[in-house]
Amino acid sequence: xxxxxxxxxxxxxxxxxxxxxxxxxxxxxxxxxxxxxxxxxxxxxxxxxxxxxxxxxxxxxxxxxxxxxxxxxxxxxxxxxxxxxxxxxxxxxxxxxxxxxxxxxxxxxxxxxxxxxxxxxxxxxxxxxxxxxxxxxxxxxxxxxxxxxx
Numbered sequence: 608x609x610x611x612x613x614x615x616x617x618x619x620x621x622x623x624x625x626x627x628x629x630x631x632x633x634x635x636x637x638x639x640x641x642x643x644x645x646x647x648x649x650x651x652x653x654x655x656x657x658x659x660x661x662x663x664x665x666x667x668x669x670x671x672x673x674x675x676x677x678x679x680x681x682x683x684x685x686x687x688x689x690x691x692x693x694x695x696x697x698x699x700x701x702x703x704x705x706x707x708x709x710x711x712x713x714x715x716x717x718x719x720x721x722x723x724x725x726x727x728x729x730x731x732x733x734x735x736x737x738x739x740x741x742x743x744x745x746x747x748x749x750x751x752x753x754x755x756x757x
Contacts, residue, residue, distance in 0.1 A: 616746065619746075623739070631731075634731040635728050638724050638727055642721040645720040645724055649713075656709065663706070664703070667695065671692060671696075674695070
């Protein structure tokens with residue numbers, strides 16, 4: 608016959624197991640949520656870099672138009688003017704390349720963080736589930752040892 612305290616212990620073991628399983632699910636979901644947040648940051652960083660590049664090109668076009676107008680007003684249309692405009696264009700190209708490199712680095716950072724968050728959440732959940740299973744087996748084993756064999 609089973610002692611009432613053993614039955615309570617068995618019920619508590621099962622309840623603890625269920626709670627730990629729920630915590631494992633929550634931890635896994637949290638990892639997925641964190642990963643999604645990092646992916647959102649990745650896309651935001653890409654959009655910001657594109658916006659900066661577009662602004663830089665627009666600024667260059669305004670400056671180019673202003674320079675052409677000023678050089679024309681001054682009566683200068685020689686090779687040195689052409690070289691100045693080409694140099695400005697090269698500088699803008701370098702700026703945009705730098706923005707692209709920085710954007711790619713930020714993207715890599717966020718992609719890595721997303722992968723780590725997801726793996727961490729899954730790993731934590733697996734650890735909690737394993738611990739819950741071991742605890743349940745241990746508790747049920749102790750319960751079975753205490754059952755009278757009458």
